[in-house]
Amino acid sequence: MSTGVLLVNLGTPASPRTRDVRRYLREFLSDPLVIDIPSVPRWLLLNLVILPFRPRQSAAAYAKIWTDAGSPLRVHSDELARGVARELGDEYAVAMAMRYGEPSIRAGVETIRAADPARWIVLPLFPQFSTAATRSAIDAVASELARVGDGIPVEVLPAFYDDPAFIDAFAQVARPHLDAFEPDHVLFSYHGLPERQVRATDTTGMHCLVRDDCCGAICEANRNCYRAQCYATTRSLSGALGLAPDAHSTSFQSRLGRTPWIRPYTDQVLPELADRGVKRLAVMCPAFVADCLETLEEIGIRGLEQWRACGGEELALIPSLNSEAPWIDAVVRMIRAADPDA
DSSP, X not given: OEEEEEEEEEEEOSSSSHHHHHHHHHHHHTOTTTSOSOHHHHHHIIIIIITTTHHHHHHHHHHHHOBTTBOHHHHHHHHHHHHHHHHHOTTEEEEEEEEEESSBHHHHHHHHHTTOEEEEEXXXXXXXXXXXXXXXXXXXXXXXXHHHTOOOOEEEOOOOTTOHHHHHHHHHHHHHHHHHHOOSEEXXXXXXXXXXXXXXXXXXXXSTTTSTXXXXXXXXXTTTOHHHHHHHHHHHHHHHHTOOGGGEEEXXXXXXXXXXXXXXXXXXXXXXXXHTTOOEEEEEOTTOSSOOXXXXXXXXXXXXXXXXXXXXXXXXXXXXXXXXXXXXXXXXHHHHHHOTTO
């Protein structure tokens, strides 16, 4: 018997064609943990506001980053799974699954079940915890495992926002690019979330987005707070990279709709940095372990265009972990640490 390892990422459309993007967005945005409003308003928003217009716009964006091998996120994720399987050896059965799209969580579970595992280790590939990504993925895996009813022990690895293996891997991948680019400033840009989702993780109701220093350190009140974990990642990564306090900052991208999202917003920070005289800006996106639409198109293309329009000179998107050797090694380390027989 082997140990089953299920790696779970968010997902990607099957192609950059509008119909495939629409199918993906319908599945993604129908999740009540993603658009966390009552079912009727969510249906109306999705079917009357989002799906009639956004798929065509998103398809055009996906087309700009699509490769001959397919979706960058899918390509990097598959390569990661193969690398992890190779390093772990025959005693482990490794599969990659996507919360939305293909390969599905069901397909990943069935692949591992064929190896007759004695236990499961599930690693959601989201460094910082959020209900919209982490909790949704965990719930979907739990539902699928309950369906097959094997009764095998399951270990779900926690958010790894400051895990030394993750921080060391990101620093190793980023350092050569930063050294070659020689930026004036490094911006750590994370995916955003609605403020209400951050507040909901604060069981005290008196800390997150209430105190001015609410993200200054991890404590009991904010231990599951996405924003606090992002700032913790910035502290750990900037320390590992030897960045001076005034040479880096943190922001949040990809906001959607009119409700308040966590601040500061990346697209508002860019002109502020340009006004301060920053010319050469490096952007790192440590909420993503694989390059995807939000890194390659939103930052690497649109962000660069905005930066130059603001008076900046060069913007370098630092590659994500993808399937680089340090990241494969980090994942293997986290899995072995969770396996009692390792």
